Amino acid sequence: xQNIDQxxxxxxxxxxxxxxxxxxxxxxxxxxxxxxxxxxxxPTFLSYNVLDGLEEKGRFSSFLSRSKGYSYLLLKELQxxxxxxxxxxxxxxxxxxxxxxxxxxxxxHP
Amino acid sequence: GAVVSQHPSWVICKSGTSVxxxxxxxxxxxxTMFWYRQFPKQSLMLMATSNEGSKATxxxxxxxxxxxxxxxxxxxxxxxxxxxxxEDSSFYICSATKLSLQETQYFGPGTRLLVL
Numbered sequence: 001x002q003n004i005d006q007x008x009x010x011x012x013x014x015x016x017x018x019x020x021x022x023x024x025x026x027x028x029x030x031x032x033x034x035x036x037x038x039x040x041x042x043p044t045f046l047s048y049n050v051l052d053g054l055e056e057k058g059r060f061s062s063f064l065s066r067s068k069g070y071s072y073l074l075l076k077e078l079q080x081x082x083x084x085x086x087x088x089x090x091x092x093x094x095x096x097x098x099x100x101x102x103x104x105x106x107x108x109h110p
Numbered sequence: 111g112a113v114v115s116q117h118p119s120w121v122i123c124k125s126g127t128s129v130x131x132x133x134x135x136x137x138x139x140x141x142t143m144f145w146y147r148q149f150p151k152q153s154l155m156l157m158a159t160s161n162e163g164s165k166a167t168x169x170x171x172x173x174x175x176x177x178x179x180x181x182x183x184x185x186x187x188x189x190x191x192x193x194x195x196x197e198d199s200s201f202y203i204c205s206a207t208k209l210s211l212q213e214t215q216y217f218g219p220g221t222r223l224l225v226l
Contacts (some may be wrong), residue, residue, distance in 0.1 A: 024200070025122075030213065031213055033214075033215075035217075040222075041219065042203050042217040042218055042219050042220040043154070043203075044217070045214060045215075045216065045217075046214065050215055087153060087154070091213055096143075096207065096213055097156060097159060098144070098154075098156065098215055098217075100153045100154045100156075101153060102152065102153045103148070103153045
């Protein structure tokens, strides 16, 4: 079957670093996405990894290990506005279907 | 750019009526459009995959006669919720992929449906 696992909730302090982990089991794996979603809004694209390794983009970095079926999203210099749900999604199949995890709700405190 | 719009953003309707939601890619041609549904505090669940000019592919458990999808052009897809019931109340989100970068999905702002 297809399965995406990520923690349900995390809390962190403003200015700190937080790592959100994601493990996946999918058929026809074609890459992994991270999206940010604020309450009541649609997801916004953060990162896409298809090869093993770390992709850095400003305060956000994403890592992928295809052999381990594992990814993480790293958020540095946390800001209050980073409080949101972070969705891990694996892409699979001929039509590039996204299989979403349940999302990790991150709360950033002062 | 990669802007996807949805209309309407909010809709309240009576039970038994039909509701049409439009999804448009504003500044690119979309090879494929996807329709998702999201219940409160849950993740996005794919309902169907839609390609221009062909029938939509529905996910298991999604009734194709209830959720009608029409993909008339490379920039427009519509989802019609027929004979809506209160349990259809949800956040409906579409996404689209570009011809040039088919892996990345760009999401519309979502449509919140409330069926009374």
